[in-house]
Amino acid sequence: xxxxxxxxxxxxxxxxxxxxxxxxxxxxxxxxxxxxxxxxxxxxxxxxxxxxxxxxxxxxxxxxxxxxxxxxxxxxxxxxxxxxxxxxxxxxxxxxxxxxxxxxxxxxxxxxxxxxxxxxxxxxxxxxxxxxxxxxxxxxxxxxxxxxxxxxxxxxxxxxxxxxxxxxxxxxxxxxxxxxxxxxxxxxxxxxxxxxxxxxxxxxxxxxxxxxxxxxxxxxxxxxxxxxxxxxxxxxxxxxxxxxxxxxxxxxxxxxxxxxxxxxxxxxxxxxxxxxxxxxxxxxxxxxxxxxxxxxxxxxxxxxxxxxxxxxxxxxxxxxxxxxxxxxxxxxxxxxxxxxxxxxxxxxxxxxxxxxxxxxxxxxxxxxxxxxxxxxxxxxxxxxxxxxxxxxxxxxxxxxxxxxxxxxxxxxxxxxxxxxxxxxxxxxxxxxxxxxxxxxxxxxxxxxxxxxxxxxxxxxxxxxxxxxxxxxxxxxxxxxxxxxxxxxxxxxxxxxxxxxxxxxxxxxxxxxxxxxxxxxxxxxxxxxxxxxxxxxxxxxxxxxxxxxxxxxxxxxxxxxxxxxxxxxxxxxxxxxxxxxxxxxxxxxxxxxxxxxxxxxxxxxxxxxxxxxxxxxxxxxxxxxxxxxxxxxxxxxxxxxxxxxxxxxxxxxxxxxxxxxxxxxxxxxxxxxxxxxxxxxxxxxxxxxxxxxxxxxxxxxxxxxxxxxxxxxxxxxxxxxxxxxxxxxxxxxxxxxxxxxxxxxxxxxxxxxxxxxxxxxxxxxxxxxxxxxxxxxxxxxxxxxxxxxxxxxxxxxxxxxxxxxxxxxxxxxxxxxxxxxxxxxxxxxxxxxxxxxxxxxxxxxxxxxxxxxxxxxxxxxxxxxxxxx
Ligand code: SF4
Numbered sequence: 001x002x003x004x005x006x007x008x009x010x011x012x013x014x015x016x017x018x019x020x021x022x023x024x025x026x027x028x029x030x031x032x033x034x035x036x037x038x039x040x041x042x043x044x045x046x047x048x049x050x051x052x053x054x055x056x057x058x059x060x061x062x063x064x065x066x067x068x069x070x071x072x073x074x075x076x077x078x079x080x081x082x083x084x085x086x087x088x089x090x091x092x093x094x095x096x097x098x099x100x101x102x103x104x105x106x107x108x109x110x111x112x113x114x115x116x117x118x119x120x121x122x123x124x125x126x127x128x129x130x131x132x133x134x135x136x137x138x139x140x141x142x143x144x145x146x147x148x149x150x151x152x153x154x155x156x157x158x159x160x161x162x163x164x165x166x167x168x169x170x171x172x173x174x175x176x177x178x179x180x181x182x183x184x185x186x187x188x189x190x191x192x193x194x195x196x197x198x199x200x201x202x203x204x205x206x207x208x209x210x211x212x213x214x215x216x217x218x219x220x221x222x223x224x225x226x227x228x229x230x231x232x233x234x235x236x237x238x239x240x241x242x243x244x245x246x247x248x249x250x251x252x253x254x255x256x257x258x259x260x261x262x263x264x265x266x267x268x269x270x271x272x273x274x275x276x277x278x279x280x281x282x283x284x285x286x287x288x289x290x291x292x293x294x295x296x297x298x299x300x301x302x303x304x305x306x307x308x309x310x311x312x313x314x315x316x317x318x319x320x321x322x323x324x325x326x327x328x329x330x331x332x333x334x335x336x337x338x339x340x341x342x343x344x345x346x347x348x349x350x351x352x353x354x355x356x357x358x359x360x361x362x363x364x365x366x367x368x369x370x371x372x373x374x375x376x377x378x379x380x381x382x383x384x385x386x387x388x389x390x391x392x393x394x395x396x397x398x399x400x401x402x403x404x405x406x407x408x409x410x411x412x413x414x415x416x417x418x419x420x421x422x423x424x425x426x427x428x429x430x431x432x433x434x435x436x437x438x439x440x441x442x443x444x445x446x447x448x449x450x451x452x453x454x455x456x457x458x459x460x461x462x463x464x465x466x467x468x469x470x471x472x473x474x475x476x477x478x479x480x481x482x483x484x485x486x487x488x489x490x491x492x493x494x495x496x497x498x499x500x501x502x503x504x505x506x507x508x509x510x511x512x513x514x515x516x517x518x519x520x521x522x523x524x525x526x527x528x529x530x531x532x533x534x535x536x537x538x539x540x541x542x543x544x545x546x547x548x549x550x551x552x553x554x555x556x557x558x559x560x561x562x563x564x565x566x567x568x569x570x571x572x573x574x575x576x577x578x579x580x581x582x583x584x585x586x587x588x589x590x591x592x593x594x595x596x597x598x599x600x601x602x603x604x605x606x607x608x609x610x611x612x613x614x615x616x617x618x619x620x621x622x623x624x625x626x627x628x629x630x631x632x633x634x635x636x637x638x639x640x641x642x643x644x645x646x647x648x649x650x651x652x653x654x655x656x657x658x659x660x661x662x663x664x665x666x667x668x669x670x671x672x673x674x675x676x677x678x679x680x681x682x683x684x685x686x687x688x689x690x691x692x693x694x695x696x697x698x699x700x701x702x703x704x705x706x707x708x709x710x711x712x713x714x715x716x717x718x719x720x721x722x723x724x725x726x727x728x729x730x731x732x733x734x735x736x737x738x739x740x741x742x743x744x745x746x747x748x749x750x751x752x753x754x755x756x757x758x759x760x761x762x763x764x765x766x767x768x769x770x771x772x773x774x775x776x777x778x779x780x781x782x783x784x785x786x787x788x789x790x791x792x793x794x795x796x797x798x799x800x801x802x803x804x805x806x807x808x809x810x811x812x813x814x815x816x817x818x819x820x821x822x823x824x825x826x827x828x829x830x831x832x833x834x835x836x837x838x839x840x841x842x843x844x845x846x847x848x849x850x851x852x853x854x855x856x857x858x859x860x861x862x863x864x865x866x867x868x
Contacts, residue, residue, distance in 0.1 A: 040075035106132030116154030119504035171239035206239025309682035321353020377427030460578035571600035668745025764867035
């Protein structure tokens with residue numbers, strides 16, 4: 001870590017103009033919590049160690065943010081991983097990474113809570129700590145440093161990163177995080193030293209302090225034991241929240257300005273899945289199943305949509321199709337939201353639970369996508385992994401989806417599962433071909449995703465070997481060749497990334513040296529294939545004298561496993577028994593339907609399965625009975641109403657087009673055109689404005705925006721034309737209501753009727769820009785400006801989609817006036833059908849500026865009018 005002074009970048013706007021996706025770092029989300037820094041007794045920075053678009057999609061982090069901020073004396077802020085360009089900039093300017101709301105460096109917080117979502121984010125943790133000027137290793141931290149505490153699904157084998165953490169929470173965070181913050185607050189008040197504070201933390205159920213345990217290796221370097229260094233602290237029991245209903249609910253979800261991976265309202269309908277897939281770690285570490293009531297789910301949806309303005313709500317759980325109240329909840333949600341064009345999605349649907357009734361409900365607004373996960377090609381292999389679905393189930397689901405109008409389905413498979421043969425791989429191709437043939441209109445497209453099976457700790461397959469990189473490529477190639485030509489697209493997870501995932505998944509504490517070495521050598525954002533470089537890891541492992549492939553070996557039953565002292569609550573005997581049953585293909589049914597299977601998690605006093613509605617589907621193999629076929633559903637003409645199909649009144653049919661003139665100023669200039677569109681639609685929905693929508697299967701509000709403003713340019717002259725269902729009664733009040741829902745920097749300045757929507761587009765436009773440079777214009781600059789205006793033609797090259805075009809920019813500049821020593825006024829003429837150039841591109845060519853210099857120019861669009 002470089003010995004640099006800790007300071008914030010002085011001008012975040014200037015800094016962001018030099019990165020490729022600045023909106024990632026803007027924060028300013030709707031419903032973000034801004035607490036008084038000075039009044040907070042304890043300040044927590046919640047870190048997601050990957051890019052914003054992934055981190056903001058993470059439901060768990062938002063829950064903790066809301067739980068902590070609900071406490072009067074606590075403050076929670078957020079930090080997301082920087083992309084390489086911001087990291088380089090911060091390093092070059094000796095800056096520190098900053099938290100989203102407070103914009104303060106990490107050293108000013110008392111606790112840094114880092115989510116461990118997957119293994120390929122480990123180097124990002126080091127990047128964030130280093131950019132926060134916090135020593136990477138816990139042993140190097142002083143009393144003055146914040147406590148670095150991990151949590152999330154990756155905490156069940158945190159050994160590879162254990163040296164970087166002061167503590168790690170195992171299990172549900174809602175209650176435990178408040179116990180942790182209470183302990184830290186008391187320690188701060190009493191001025192306890194670091195060790196004493198860690199001892200207090202270790203008393204909290206679920207909290208693991210890695211420095212209180214020491215791995216011991218034999219002379220061959222084999223893990224011999226993990227010794228507890230504290231009396232009475234032999235195993236760490238996972239923290240379990242017995243009932244979700246008792247936890248703090250997320251009433252006001254964060255609404256990002258930037259586009260993220262899952263931009264929707266997430267509602268956790270249940271936690272835990274007891275289907276018992278033998279490869280699945282989540283199926284073990286979140287046991288038992290705990291459902292929310294139908295009423296609570298509907299209440300959360302109601303509050304979340306009002307507070308967020310989302311157009312999609314997702315029912316989240318490990319297997320939403322198994323949620324016992326799904327059918328009534330879905331009906332209620334669709335009835336409530338269909339008129340507002342809010343669609344419902346269920347990202348994790350199990351084949352066999354995706355019934356025509358459910359599909360029929362979902363498609364009432366938008367046909368949100370489904371991923372079906374057969375995981376393996378044959379019924380035999382699916383019995384090995386306890387998947388509990390048959391080829392017949394899969395074909396029926398595909399046929400139903402297609403009959404009901406879905407044209408694209410996504411399938412997910414793994415290669416390298418225990419006992420897999422070539423026949424199982426070829427069977428994947430057969431399965432896809434058969435699924436395609438179920439299509440009634442022959443138009444069903446199937447996207448296939450394949451990943452290498454990675455044995456995970458705490459699962460029945462934790463002792464199994466992982467196939468090598470070469471073997472994984474061989475099997476994927478076999479699948480590729482077996483797939484006939486047709487409506488299929490095959491994508492696969494890079495086996496080189498799965499290799500590292502496998503190493504870290506079952507890794508031990510020795511790997512912390514490899515992670516640090518790889519990070520020093522430049523490993524960053526390893527989950528992103530464009531950044532991942534296996535050779536860096538191989539070089540780092542060699543330098544540390546560690547054989548990475550050794551971690552993929554079959555583990556002996558007698559072997560000490562690095563995670564053995566971390567207790568999920570599931571008995572070792574259950575896992576061994578499940579492994580044995582996998583070899584004989586014996587099925588273990590879901591305990592929620594077929595009674596307890598004795599995994600060991602429940603005490604049946606406090607902890608037990610929580611199922612809120614009566615389960616009606618019960619069959620012998622644990623799968624769900626099919627309620628009806630799609631054809632039945634169509635024949636019965638299930639009375640579902642789509643938006644726009646309701647009986648329209650004269651009022652509904654009336655169209656009221658308005659033009660909203662708005663300004664975009666300050667840091668918000670870094671939002672892209674598409675992001676601004678989304679910000680407006682969400683703001684209008686939150687404000688309760690009733691809009692007309694387009695028809696079809698992806699309805700959007702009927703609106704048009706002024707031409708795209710370049711990212712980084714401010715404007716006083718943007719507009720949005722929108723078609724409303726009702727006339728605006730009071731324009732000032734309307735403006736006030738909308739502005740209250742818009743982020744700082746975007747403000748509607750006027751609202752006017754658009755009597756003839758068709759006649760509003762001008763053929764020629766004049767647009768005026770005010771331009772400010774960092775320093776005064778030199779004599780040479782002034783000469784260049786003068787020559788430009790005198791010349792007949794001035795061409796620049798523009799490359800678009802790989803094609804070079806020569807554009808005469810002289811004819812686009814109507815006037816150019818030096819207004820102050822460092823300022824210009826430029827008026828540009830644009831014409832329909834002709835390529836318009838950005839002011840910055842013209843200035844760059846005119847003044848011969850470098851790319852870096854051009855990024856420091858401030859541009860404000862002042863007005864725009866028809867040239868007629
Ligand atoms: S203890 Fe029994 S009821 Fe509880 S999760 Fe395990 S198998 Fe299910």
